[in-house]
Amino acid sequence: MPVSQNDAADALRDIDQTQQRSARLYGYRVASPHLIVWGVIWAVGYTASYFRPQWQAVWPALVVIGMVASFWFGARTQPQGAVKFEWRYAATFAAMAAFISAVFAILPPVTGAQTGAFFPILVGFFYTLIGIWCRGVRMLIAGVALVALTLFGFFYLQPYFALWMAIVGGGGLVLGGIWLKAA
């Protein structure tokens, strides 16, 4: 049963395409719970910011809850029997904290809305990059939509911006997570 050069090339192309599809769907499955958790956190945080602006202290608590949930979901995606501390999650949060601190030191936000818009744009930017590099169209769409909706709310719905972000940002992330899971 000899295999010709063309057959070999076709088989390798099939393998490559199948592996790309499989890796993309696996990535969606891993990312999905993170989007849902952070969507809920944004919805709660921005709703609190809109109705109770003096409750800004709720945000650090929510971020800690989100990080713990992310660690937990990260540990769950480890192969069976290998659940362990995933240092890359800690390193990612540390790198993001350092980056955000540096940006705010150079360009300190003047209003709460600027701070409220910065984080969704940053997250949307990361989703867009992941979508581009992992060929994940759904991730790319989620990232671009998040940035676009945040900018729209910031420039055209300033008085209701926190509420807009609670519904569109938080709700959008939850729906995005469900959409990825369904892929």
Added chain:
Amino acid sequence: MDQPDAVIHQPVRLKIMAALKVMPESELLEFVRLKTIVGATEGNLGAHIATLEGAGYAKVIKDFNGKKPRTRVALTKSGRRAFEKYVAYLRDIIDQAEG
């Protein structure tokens, strides 16, 4: 390897192996997701998975997710090795033709 591994050489089984190989080791892939990735019918996919399982290349785990029955598949260590050898065999053919 003068001859390709006949178990893997079949196109649907090749796709199944490729889809499972890219997953982290010991990670199980649900049957329904595998069906989407490979683009095979349920019966066809089930038959090919049974062949891979019979060859010791895949393991099948049937359990319940809540009350819903679930079938999940993963490559065994020998399945991973066999797939790597098969890919190397294909690359050799192309290299020889080009060299």
